[in-house]
Amino acid sequence: MVNIFSTWNAMCGSGLTTMPWAFQQSGIFLGITLTAFAFGISYYTCYLSIITAGNDVDYTDTLRKTFGRKGYIAGMVCYCINLMCPIIIFMQLLSQNLYPIILSIENIFRSTPAPYDPNKFMPPVFD
Numbered sequence: 001m002v003n004i005f006s007t008w009n010a011m012c013g014s015g016l017t018t019m020p021w022a023f024q025q026s027g028i029f030l031g032i033t034l035t036a037f038a039f040g041i042s043y044y045t046c047y048l049s050i051i052t053a054g055n056d057v058d059y060t061d062t063l064r065k066t067f068g069r070k071g072y073i074a075g076m077v078c079y080c081i082n083l084m085c086p087i088i089i090f091m092q093l094l095s096q097n098l099y100p101i102i103l104s105i106e107n108i109f110r111s112t113p114a115p116y117d118p119n120k121f122m123p124p125v126f127d
Contacts, residue, residue, distance in 0.1 A: 059075060060072050060075040060076055060079070063075040
């Protein structure tokens with residue numbers, strides 16, 4: 001079985017959050033048509049990957065059998081690059097939300113909570 005679940009989890013977030021906006025902009029019929037077309041291409045690609053892999057545990061094993069050591073290295077590099085983008089985005093979101101989280105935790109453990117001051121909280125900046 002090809003290990004596609006980690007890649008799917010990494011790419012699910014952006015598609016899941018932008019799908020309603022895409023349907024609103026394109027209309028329901030064009031949106032369904034494009035989604036079905038993208039599903040067909042994705043399904044066929046997964047089918048070809050599974051057929052090519054056969055009984056291999058990981059697709060990098062298939063690359064090693066087909067292309068040798070260079071294929072294995074190329075597969076691992078592509079896998080690492082594919083996971084680097086979600087890790088960078090996750091770390092950026094954590095760093096932007098760390099200050100409000102610390103203020104909230106500080107407020108929880110106070111005997112008398114501090115009054116709410118909207119100037120203390122800053123919205124996340126994505127530029």
